[in-house]
Amino acid sequence: MSQPDPLADFFAADAAPAVDRGFRMAVMEQVARRRLRVELALRSLATLLLFVGVALISPVLQRFAQLLGQDLSQVLLVMLAAGLVAYLGHFWLTRKPVLRLPHLRFF
Amino acid sequence: MSTPPTDAALVAAARSGSDAAFARIVDRYQGPIRTFLRRLGPYTSDADDLAQETFLTGWTELRGLREPARLKSWLFSIAWRKAKGEARTMARNRQRDHDWQEIRPDCETPETERAIALHQALAQLPPDQRAAVSLCLGDGWTHADAAGVLDMPLGTVKSHVLRGRTRLVEILGVDS
Numbered sequence: 001m002s003q004p005d006p007l008a009d010f011f012a013a014d015a016a017p018a019v020d021r022g023f024r025m026a027v028m029e030q031v032a033r034r035r036l037r038v039e040l041a042l043r044s045l046a047t048l049l050l051f052v053g054v055a056l057i058s059p060v061l062q063r064f065a066q067l068l069g070q071d072l073s074q075v076l077l078v079m080l081a082a083g084l085v086a087y088l089g090h091f092w093l094t095r096k097p098v099l100r101l102p103h104l105r106f107f
Numbered sequence: 108m109s110t111p112p113t114d115a116a117l118v119a120a121a122r123s124g125s126d127a128a129f130a131r132i133v134d135r136y137q138g139p140i141r142t143f144l145r146r147l148g149p150y151t152s153d154a155d156d157l158a159q160e161t162f163l164t165g166w167t168e169l170r171g172l173r174e175p176a177r178l179k180s181w182l183f184s185i186a187w188r189k190a191k192g193e194a195r196t197m198a199r200n201r202q203r204d205h206d207w208q209e210i211r212p213d214c215e216t217p218e219t220e221r222a223i224a225l226h227q228a229l230a231q232l233p234p235d236q237r238a239a240v241s242l243c244l245g246d247g248w249t250h251a252d253a254a255g256v257l258d259m260p261l262g263t264v265k266s267h268v269l270r271g272r273t274r275l276v277e278i279l280g281v282d283s
Binding site: 005006007009010011013014015016017018019020023024026027028030031032034 | 126129130133134137138141142145146155158159162163166167218219221222224225226228244245272275276279281282
């Protein structure tokens with residue numbers, strides 16, 4: 001029969017608790033913080049890219065608007081207003097935005 | 108009774124964004140990782156901070172884990188890398204280590220006495236030897252698995268464990 005390891009008692013006495021809720025909460029809090037930072041950074045980058053994109057194509061957009069003429073511009077304005085009202089109405093009824101930014105989860 | 112999910116299943120769920128799955132990974136391995144890191148350094152709070160960083164790095168790099176079934180080894184490798192990164196600080200704090208060895212709590216149970224004795228004995232081993240001993244003797248790892256985690260040749264790990272064990276037995280004054 002093999003002898004028990006004399007060091008086993010020492011190692012057993014030294015073990016950390018198997019599960020410590022406080023430790024888990026601290027880790028998950030840090031995870032949430034890091035996720036928030038990453039998502040903020042990515043969304044800021046996406047917004048910046050959007051602005052740059054719009055700035056780059058703005059001459060084309062302006063020319064397009066001029067080509068449409070005033071009548072069509074008014075129609076577009078009405079459609080835009082109707083869309084906005086529909087969106088707000090849907091939000092009012094469901095309390096959920098129809099348009100939602102994609103949930104960026106890279107980690 | 109339902110069987111607990113495998114590591115691979117938890118990794119897959121955590122990768123798809125489940126915080127609950129990652130929390131279960133933390134619960135499953137926090138004990139062994141904290142114990143391992145506590146045995147490498149003198150301060151429990153420092154070791155626990157390092158353990159938190161280990162899990163945070165694990166969460167960040169989870170997508171890079173090639174074999175989800177080897178999650179435990181992978182987390183221990185991260186913990187070991189972090190502990191080695193702290194080596195300079197530990198060297199700077201050698202005096203603090205010495206002071207710490209003098210500290211004895213007012214109220215001691217046989218358990219805490221044994222734990223303190225083990226810490227003091229481990230502190231006298233070189234860091235690589237301490238890590239190999241902690242994994243193989245303290246946590247029941249095979250030499251081969253410990254070699255993988257510590258990124259050392261198998262022969263080196265075997266030698267570390269053998270020498271470390273002999274030294275611990277000598278310092279602690281137990282019969283081998």
